[in-house]
Amino acid sequence: MADEPAKKITDIGPPHYSEFLPPVVKENLGKWKDHEILTPGIMYHVAESGAKLHTVRVASPRILSVDRIRDICDLADKHCEGYLRFTSRNNVEFLVSDESKLQPLVDDLNKDPFFVIGGMGNGISNIVHTQGWVHCHSSATDASGIVKCVMDEVHEYFSETRLPGKIRIALACCLNMCGAVHCSDIAILGVHRRPPRIDDNLNKICEIPTTVSSCPTGAIRPATVDGKETVEVDEDACMSCANCYTVCPSMPLNDPLNDGISIWVGGKVSNARTEPKFSKLAIPFIPNNPPRWPEVTDAVKNIIKVYIDNAKKYERMGEMIERIGWPKFFDLTGIEFTKYHIDDFKHAGTTYKTSTHLRY
Amino acid sequence: MAEPKKYDTPLLDELEKGAFPSFVTEIKRMAARKPMAADLLGQLEKSYRDKIGYWKHGGLVGVMGYGGGVIGRYSAKADEFPEVSHFHTIRVNQPSGWFYNTEKLRLLCDIWDNHGSGLTNMHGSTGDIVFLGTRTEELEPIFSELTQGGWDLGGSGSCMRTPSCCVGPGRCEWALYDTLAVTYQLTMDFQDEMHRPPFPYKFKFKMAGCPNDCVASIARADMSIIGTWRDAIQVDAAALKSEYIDKGTDIQSDVVEMCPTRCMKFDGETLDIDNANCTKCMHCINVLHHALAPGKDRGACILVGSKAPIVEGALLSSVIVPFVKLDTPKEGEDPYPELMELIEKMWDFWGENGKNRERIGEMIQRIGLGNFLEEIEVDPIPEMIVHPRTNPYIFFEEYFEDDDEAETE
Amino acid sequence: MPVFEFDGHQIDVDEDGFIQNPDVWNDDVAAALAKTEGVDDLTEDHWKLVRYLRDYYLQFGIAPMIRKLCKATGFSLKTVYELFPSGPAKGACKVAGLPKPTGCV
Numbered sequence: 001m002a003d004e005p006a007k008k009i010t011d012i013g014p015p016h017y018s019e020f021l022p023p024v025v026k027e028n029l030g031k032w033k034d035h036e037i038l039t040p041g042i043m044y045h046v047a048e049s050g051a052k053l054h055t056v057r058v059a060s061p062r063i064l065s066v067d068r069i070r071d072i073c074d075l076a077d078k079h080c081e082g083y084l085r086f087t088s089r090n091n092v093e094f095l096v097s098d099e100s101k102l103q104p105l106v107d108d109l110n111k112d113p114f115f116v117i118g119g120m121g122n123g124i125s126n127i128v129h130t131q132g133w134v135h136c137h138s139s140a141t142d143a144s145g146i147v148k149c150v151m152d153e154v155h156e157y158f159s160e161t162r163l164p165g166k167i168r169i170a171l172a173c174c175l176n177m178c179g180a181v182h183c184s185d186i187a188i189l190g191v192h193r194r195p196p197r198i199d200d201n202l203n204k205i206c207e208i209p210t211t212v213s214s215c216p217t218g219a220i221r222p223a224t225v226d227g228k229e230t231v232e233v234d235e236d237a238c239m240s241c242a243n244c245y246t247v248c249p250s251m252p253l254n255d256p257l258n259d260g261i262s263i264w265v266g267g268k269v270s271n272a273r274t275e276p277k278f279s280k281l282a283i284p285f286i287p288n289n290p291p292r293w294p295e296v297t298d299a300v301k302n303i304i305k306v307y308i309d310n311a312k313k314y315e316r317m318g319e320m321i322e323r324i325g326w327p328k329f330f331d332l333t334g335i336e337f338t339k340y341h342i343d344d345f346k347h348a349g350t351t352y353k354t355s356t357h358l359r360y
Numbered sequence: 361m362a363e364p365k366k367y368d369t370p371l372l373d374e375l376e377k378g379a380f381p382s383f384v385t386e387i388k389r390m391a392a393r394k395p396m397a398a399d400l401l402g403q404l405e406k407s408y409r410d411k412i413g414y415w416k417h418g419g420l421v422g423v424m425g426y427g428g429g430v431i432g433r434y435s436a437k438a439d440e441f442p443e444v445s446h447f448h449t450i451r452v453n454q455p456s457g458w459f460y461n462t463e464k465l466r467l468l469c470d471i472w473d474n475h476g477s478g479l480t481n482m483h484g485s486t487g488d489i490v491f492l493g494t495r496t497e498e499l500e501p502i503f504s505e506l507t508q509g510g511w512d513l514g515g516s517g518s519c520m521r522t523p524s525c526c527v528g529p530g531r532c533e534w535a536l537y538d539t540l541a542v543t544y545q546l547t548m549d550f551q552d553e554m555h556r557p558p559f560p561y562k563f564k565f566k567m568a569g570c571p572n573d574c575v576a577s578i579a580r581a582d583m584s585i586i587g588t589w590r591d592a593i594q595v596d597a598a599a600l601k602s603e604y605i606d607k608g609t610d611i612q613s614d615v616v617e618m619c620p621t622r623c624m625k626f627d628g629e630t631l632d633i634d635n636a637n638c639t640k641c642m643h644c645i646n647v648l649h650h651a652l653a654p655g656k657d658r659g660a661c662i663l664v665g666s667k668a669p670i671v672e673g674a675l676l677s678s679v680i681v682p683f684v685k686l687d688t689p690k691e692g693e694d695p696y697p698e699l700m701e702l703i704e705k706m707w708d709f710w711g712e713n714g715k716n717r718e719r720i721g722e723m724i725q726r727i728g729l730g731n732f733l734e735e736i737e738v739d740p741i742p743e744m745i746v747h748p749r750t751n752p753y754i755f756f757e758e759y760f761e762d763d764d765e766a767e768t769e
Numbered sequence: 770m771p772v773f774e775f776d777g778h779q780i781d782v783d784e785d786g787f788i789q790n791p792d793v794w795n796d797d798v799a800a801a802l803a804k805t806e807g808v809d810d811l812t813e814d815h816w817k818l819v820r821y822l823r824d825y826y827l828q829f830g831i832a833p834m835i836r837k838l839c840k841a842t843g844f845s846l847k848t849v850y851e852l853f854p855s856g857p858a859k860g861a862c863k864v865a866g867l868p869k870p871t872g873c874v
Contacts, residue, residue, distance in 0.1 A: 009507035010425050011551040013453060017540050020459035021530060030529030030538060034650055045531050053531060061383035063492070065390045065397075066469035066478045073462035073469075082462040086482050088526065088575045114381045130485065133407040134383075134400070135433060135449065135492060137415040138874075142407065144383040145375055152378030176874045177668035179485035183579040183676070204789055205868055207831040210716065216671045243670045246874050247717070249417035256411035269579045271571035271586075272643040273618050276578050276676055290408045291371040313614060314647065346673060420785045420859050420869055424807055427856030434784050517858070518835070556856065558835055558846055670874075711836050 022083040024051050024097045040159055041117030042106070044099075054096040056105055059116040059126055059151070059158060062090040063134065063144060068114070079105035089126040089168075091119045118159030122166055122314075124304075125158065127151060129171040130178045132190075138242055139173035140190030140259035146293050147171055150188070153297045154304060164311040165319075167304065168268075175241045183267035185307075185317040186300060187279040192240040193258040195219075195233050196251035203229045206248035214247045216345075261286045263299055265329075266318030277318050280326075282333070284340040299335075306332045325359055362443070364391055364398035371408040372401065390478040396493055397477045399443035403435060421448055421496050423503040426555045429513030430499060446495040447477075450502060451488035451514035453522050453547065456540040457530045458483065464510070471505045486564065487524030488514035512551075518717075519557035520550050525567035526574045534645070535569035536587030536658040537686035543567050545695050546703075559707070560714030560723075570654065571642045577677070582720050583703070584663040584677040585686075591655035592635040593644070599651035600631060615644045659685040662702065665721030675721045678729070682743040705736040775801035785859075787869040794823075794866030806853060806860040815852050815864075818842055822865040832858075832867050 018026065028047035037043040044054045064072075072092055076084040079101040085093045096102050109115040119125040127150060130136065132143030150169065157163055170181035171188040181187040202208075211231055212220045219237035223230055231251075233244075242253045263286070267279030282303065286295045303317075310332065311320040321329045330337045343351045375384045387404070390397035403414050419432020431449045438445035452468065468489065472478060477493030484490040494502065506512065514522035523546045526532070528539030546565055547554070553563075566581035568574060570588070577584040604611060611631065616624045623637035624644065633644075635655075645652045662684060663677035681702065689695040710720045713727070724732045733740050742748075770789065773782040780798065781789040786805055788794060799819055803811050811819070821842050825833045835857060839846055853860030858870040 008425065008504070010512075011555060012507055012510070012512050013548045013551055014455050014512060014544075015464060015510045017456040017459050017530075017544060020455050020461050020464070025530050030535060032529070032531060032533040032535070034533055045533070055531070059381055060482065061381045061386060062481050062483075063383040063386050064480050064482050065386040066473045066480065067389050068386055069465060069469050069480065069482070073466055076462050084460055084462070084465075085527070085530075086458040086460075088458075088524075090482065092482075113379075114385065116379060116381060128485065133404055133413040135415065135447070136413060137417045137433070139413045142413075145408070148375050148378065148380055148382055148384075151380035155379045158380075175669055177670075178874070182668060182674040183576065201789075204791060207868060209830050213715075214671065214717070216673075241670065245417070246670075247871050249871070252417075254412050259411070269573050269576040271573065271578075271641045272646055273620055273641055275620075276573075278674060278676075288411045290411065291374040314618060314643070416784075418869070418871055420787070422855060422859055424854040425850060427850070427858060432785060552846075556846055556850055557858075560834060560836075716831070716834050 020083065020085075022053065022081065022095050022097045024053050025095070027051065028053075037121045039117075040120055040123055040162070042102070043120055052099065054099060054102050056094040056096060056102070056109070056117060057087065057119045058092045058094070058109060059119060059155075060086075060090055060092050061144060061148065062126075062129065071112075075105065075108055078108070087119075087126075089119070089128055091126050116155065116159055118155075122163050123157045123159075123161070124151075124154050124163070124167045124169060127169045127171055127188075128179045128181070128184075130173045132173040136173055136178075138176065138245055138254070140192050140242075140254070141173050141261050141288050142290065143171050143173045143190075145290055146188060146261070146296055149292050149294075149297050150300050153301055157304070163308060165314050165316045167307065167317060169300070175243075176246065181264070182278055183269045183276060184279050185265065185267065186303060187264035187267060188296065188300070189262045189264060191260060191262045191285065192242055192253045192255065193260070193285070194240060194253065194255050195235045195238040196240075196242070196244055196253045198230060198233070199250045199252075200225070200228065200230070202231065202248065202250035205250050211244055211248040211251070214243045216241060216243065220244055256288070260288050261293070261296055263296070263303070265303060266321050268316050268318050273314070274316075274319050274322075279318075281341050282335055284338065302333055302335075327359065362395045364393060364395040365402065365443075367398065367402035367405060369401055369405040372405050387479060394478050395443040396447070397479060399435075399441040400447070400477065400479070400493065403437055403441045403444055406437065406440070415447070419448065421499060423499055423513070426513060427557045428516035428519050428555065431516055433493075444493065447493045448496065448499065449493065450476075450491040450499070451484060451486075451516060451522065452491060452506060453512050453514040454483055454487055454489050454524070456525055456543045456547075457527050458487075459530060467509045468506075468511065471502060471509065475502045475505075486514070486521050488522045513555065515554040515557075515562075517557040518559045518561050519555070519563070520546075520553040520559070521562050521564045522554070523547050523565040523567065524575060526569050528567070528569040532569055533649075534572065534587075534642070534654060536589055536654055537569065537585075537660050538688055539567040539569045539585075539587070541688060542585065542686060542696065542699075549700070553707075559711055561717045561719050563707070563720065571640055572646065578663060579666050579676055581666055581677060582664065583706075584666060585660045585699070586663065587658065588640050588661045588683065589655035589658045590683055591657040593633050593638065593655055594653040595631060595633070596651045596653075597630070600648065601629075603650040604648055605629070609648075611648070615647050618643055659683050659687075662699070664706070665719075665724055667719045667721045671717075672722050672725060675725070677721070679744045680733075680738060682741070702736070702738075709735045773801070773805075783869065785863075785869055787863050788866050791866055791868075798866065799864050802864045802866075806855045806863060808853060808860070808864070811864075812852075814844070814848075818844065818849065818852060818861055819865045822861055822867060826865070826867050832862055832870060 129143040170184040173190040223232040263283040264279035416434040421432040475498040479492040481490035525539035525543040528535040566577035568577040623634040662681040666677040
């Protein structure tokens with residue numbers, strides 16, 4: 001008699017995290033007392049019991065080969081009894097329970113140029129980003145490429161030099177913002193500039209009502225062309241957000257000449273000192289210039305320099321700008337202010353300056 | 361298996377220069393032995409030359425029994441790069457706090473090495489482990505090996521997406537509730553809602569242990585659960601002196617003057633905090649962390665509605681419950697009853713009334729927060745708003761009709 | 770364009786097996802597509818679901834939201850997955866000849 005096929009296992013959820021906690025963490029779960037950041041990539045936490053856990057943080061390009069993960073595991077096995085974690089910004093953290101293994105771990109990491117230690121405290125940690133040309137159908141730019149270029153330019157703030165406050169940089173390859181870049185100190189956002197091109201298979205591939213209602217500005221209407229049901233786009237009302245393409249494959253927007261990058265500043269998610277805030281437009285459009293995107297990296301470096309020169313201790317980018325005023329920000333960075341910087345979507349009027357509080 | 365093709369990649373080679381670790385190095389490492397990764401490299405180089413992506417729109421693939429967890433992807437240049445004709449990604453539900461041991465992490469590597477490109481994202485933006493690139497026929501074998509190894513898929517589509525959290529009690533002295541446990545509880549209680557999409561659109565949970573919000577919960581979650589406290593900040597006067605005053609920290613400039621409600625006074629010796637006016641922003645604690653700590657009466661603030669711009673604009677989550685206790689459930693107790701009841705009510709109402717692809721935050725904007733609160737049986741309180749309305753367009757619901765009896769005068 | 774073959778017929782499908790020309794759909798096409806989604810025989814319950822989906826789509830131009838689908842047919846979501854193990858989108862919508870539901874965002 002044939003064996004019954006094993007019943008398919010489903011709905012088991014992830015492994016329980018407790019099996020991944022180093023013993024010192026398990027024993028002191030929720031009973032931590034204090035921490036000290038020793039260097040930009042090394043810190044320790046101390047529990048109420050006096051027990052200590054060291055963490056060594058190392059940069060990662062987020063795209064990791066299984067072979068690299070295995071290398072990381074080798075180091076974790078050698079120095080951390082096999083325990084490690086990843087951070088919310090895609091860095092690797094080696095969890096060192098035995099302090100005598102800390103320096104040997106650091107020595108091993110320093111032997112391999114791939115491993116850059118840093119990312120803690122008031123500096124620039126890793127750039128949260130999306131898939132870009134590596135995997136995404138709607139990307140206006142590549143993500144990993146720009147991240148690499150920018151981090152190459154600013155890595156000293158990852159691994160050494162401190163800043164007045166944190167700068168969190170995030171990148172989204174299109175307006176879908178699959179990592180929610182809308183609240184970053186510096187946000188890099190891929191944008192399209194041209195309306196979609198409609199192909200004549202639309203009625204077979206797409207749901208017309210869904211396509212019509214996908215448009216934030218109501219620019220899409222049902223239409224009949226050559227006897228076929230389709231849609232038409234009022235191009236004056238279209239701002240190329242590409243949401244129609246997300247729901248309708250027959251309306252692509254990707255365009256090498258017209259896709260590019262915008263830069264936004266001043267967002268934050270933490271509640272410290274001031275409330276969370278959205279990023280605001282700094283530079284509306286920079287053309288794609290792979291492989292190193294020098295215009296983007298120059299723009300980001302320029303903004304960082306203005307921040308370093310003008311921010312008070314602990315101030316974040318947005319807090320600095322609020323203190324000195326947006327006119328001063330544009331003045332100091334030399335960025336051109338245009339009509340594109342002025343909001344024109346819902347509630348735009350609430351962003352206009354309705355007082356005489358101006359500096360002269 | 362075919363030999364991996366060697367491509368000339370002069371543009372991508374430029375991205376191996378520089379101090380920061382390179383994703384090109386990672387792809388090349390797999391491309392040396394995996395045709396799929398090799399063709400990815402080739403196609404990516406072409407994208408860099410032509411300044412456009414070469415992936416077809418979407419793709420609908422999955423595993424039997426689930427309505428999500430796998431993102432279909434097909435190359436638009438499969439004739440040139442046949443090995444990436446299929447390039448689907450699999451979302452694997454990560455452990456809370458992204459803690460791993462090498463044994464289980466190696467198991468994932470082995471499964472993926474045997475069935476896919478060998479490239480991963482550690483991690484995707486929602487929090488899942490991403491297996492980047494495999495073929496349709498590999499999906500069921502991968503899923504089978506994952507579940508046999510104790511792993512499961514994450515969410516995709518109009519479902520509860522994979523919950524994620526900060527390191528919380530796993531290391532942080534500011535974890536004001538057990539983010540790891542709540543994340544695990546939500547994940548396990550709502551497996552059905554994760555794997556078989558039942559909602560108008562996606563729903564994300566993010567658990568942050570304190571108002572520093574290291575997982576950007578307030579910006580990226582439909583329900584943001586952010587740890588807080590409601591009693592007095594704990595001050596260790598001796599540590600304040602030895603670690604800060606004696607070491608010359610400018611407590612007046614660095615702390616007192618940066619307090620958002622100016623609730624602190626410092627006379628050179630004593631830090632006096634008017635806790636009733638403290639809005640729990642964490643700044644003073646962040647700066648004076650050897651001497652200050654959050655209060656002891658701990659719980660979480662629940663905010664709802666954040667999302668990225670598409671369609672109606674970006675939103676941050678807004679306060680629905682200023683304070684709820686999230687203590688570790690005792691043996692036999694139902695876990696986090698108030699939280700679970702709130703979730704059920706919200707999902708019920710949004711499930712019934714949300715339009716197609718309407719996030720809960722957009723629905724609230726459409727119908728009004730006041731109406732939403734009524735439906736989920738939560739009383740409106742001033743903590744939920746920055747200020748009351750300024751426009752007088754009030755939809756009064758109670759008024760006398762002509763034939764109503766007038767009240768006696 | 771990939772082609773789906775059954776009983777001597779050939780229909781254009783996309784790489785996920787969704788038919789490209791709604792006009793060619795009929796019960797035989799549905800039954801053949803069902804086999805590709807792990808459903809060897811379409812029972813009365815299957816047809817109830819398929820017909821509801823198709824009628825809704827022909828009337829409104831969109832696939833019904835999942836909650837509506839469950840309410841109108843009286844099937845719980847669990848039952849829908851029992852009928853179509855690959856789910857309402859990949860399974861039932863494909864069998865009913867609807868356009869492919871869109872993807873990841």
